[in-house]
Amino acid sequence: MVRTGLFFITVATSVIFYTACKKVEPIEIPDPGTPSNKVSLVLSIVPYQKLSSYRFFQGDIKNQQPADGVMEYEPISSLFTDYALKKRFIWMPDGKSADYVADSDILNFPVGTALIKNFYYDHVMPGDVTKILETRVMIKKASGWIFAEYIWNEEQTEAYLDMNGGYVDITWNRNGQELSTNYRIPSETECKVCHKLNDVPIPIGVKPQNMNKNYNYPDGVKNQLQKMIEMGYLSGSLPPNINTVVNYSDATQPLELRLRSYLDINCAHCHSAGKHCDYRPIRLGFSETVSKTNMGLCVEPGEMIDPAMNYIISPSNINRSVMHFRLNATNESVRMPLLGRTLVHQEGVQLLEDWINSIEFCE
Template sequence: MKKRQHLIMLMLVVGMAAITCVQACQQQVSQLGPFEFLDKLSSYGFFVGETKNLQPAARVLHYTLNTPLFTDYALKDRFIVVPANKEMQYKDSGVLDFPDSTFIIKNFAYRNEAGAKVMIETRLLFKDPQSHEWKVMNYIWDDKQSDATKLIVGKKVPIKFLDDDNQLQQTVYQVPNTNDCKRCHINNSDIQPIGPKVRNMHIGDQLRKWATAGYLKGLPAEEQIPTLPNWQDSAKYTLAERARAYLDVNCAHCHTQTGDAFNTGLFLEYDQHDKNKLGFMKNPVSAGAGAGGMDFDIVPGHAHQSILAYRMNSVEPGTAMPELARTVIHKEGVQLIVEWINSLPKQ
């Protein structure tokens, strides 16, 4: 590990200022054996200046999503690191294909009582050029907010934070271990990115800017790019569209035919049209006591009788859904799903 870091730093100092530390890492993989995650977040050179400011270096692309995953009202910053002389590829199905040696970065922070941003953790995905498979690693920020250190085993962090209504809450934030990360990211037995999907990234002109700059190839005409609704935009999208988008992002990475919860038969993708697979009057397969004594995942017109709404409105282990990624109830998300279920024609 030390040899790798020394080589990287030497290459940067002796005239490779135009190449980020990330690309130097890429070059070292073939020379020093299998890729290994570095000990410190700052060692990658993702950001210029103080690491906590998250100012992206060259080829580190900041991006936003139409509908983000909820994680305890966390503030999230997302980046894709595109390797030198390579580009992302748009596929006909709307899939974004990432080249080997791509990093995907997701930073988590919260607003403290004074409204200041406090870093908690940074998660990395790296597409290994040797195996062509994605690898995961977490980094936890130090108390001084100067850097983040590699963390494999996970950690519980007591925090007090302001939610979206500026109401003070407190919780024990769960920094996941690497196995937790793999569990959510597993799709068809392989680790895959969750957030950066074309339909959820088609917001503003960020995709078009990447295409113009040469970071993204194959982007079709604007009207041909699929778009996932913004769950908060009630002026542009219907209640059903917003609710389905919310369920897609927060649930469908597991609740899909190739996901971790495939055995439940509950599939919540935005383009799923089978009412039984969506849970309409469907008996749960593996909910157990988590069903709260209810008989169906969704009872149209009756949110208070629907297991889906019940589990979203809980933080109890064995009941709460999603069971990973949150420790508090997303009030606004629960309200959206309750309103949607109540609006459905009764059967």
């Protein structure tokens, strides 16, 4: 007897009508033992074919109203993905909780955890509408984390499992400027490029250093980590002082602290030990960029892009800095990050420029 969730009935027979064959697809039927207002996640059969089958959201799912037990959260600094907006959620089974490991480490989530991330745009043309493009779900099974990629239909009534990736042409208005891109929805292989440690799939942003901030919940403003403790989603005690990133868009914060926070969320998932680009001579995690050498200051790139670019970061010279060149590029062979963007993040490039121009000498 499945305690909670959905189960599949697969009809394997083919019915022949004259010369035509009709394939009968798997059918998802709610488990009558699960209340309709509860999340349904059965580890033995996920990922489901439809996003709605999980019941992460109540009412019309395009409104992204979290169901009972689904916690919305927001990192202090966000990964740039062609200016897409994001809504993120956490759900855990009853009686299960995560454990603190370290400020800069992913929380140790229990089996059964689901991390949900929706990508959408406001002011989409024509019509000036909101449009959700994809929802990425990571689910922790006993064997480890799995990816489930859901692509939304044009009607915005449902999202369907598709692990092959794809493209969506989109035009939208951002702060009075019309932007367009052929938005990339990642394949399963592409997901793993960024979401891995020693070739094992892992989440990226759910670290205490990224979540130690207040959020406006329906029952009031609360620190996100304390909210997790209140919900029973985080056990044990937290250290009194968490080494916390800043919002890189906050101009009131110190310039170097902003850049370090930017590099952590946008680059460290590859440029860290055991990650995709660990062979590169830089380490861009927030706890490691206290050293400017780890950031690439006066460090030779180990590759020849242009003889004029002699260092990853050249003091006071953006034209001789490989990091600036890569961050400002859109060509797939040289841009950084490798995946997740087709446009240049103008604000991120400006932040890097400002910092490079503030550095006068090698350490």
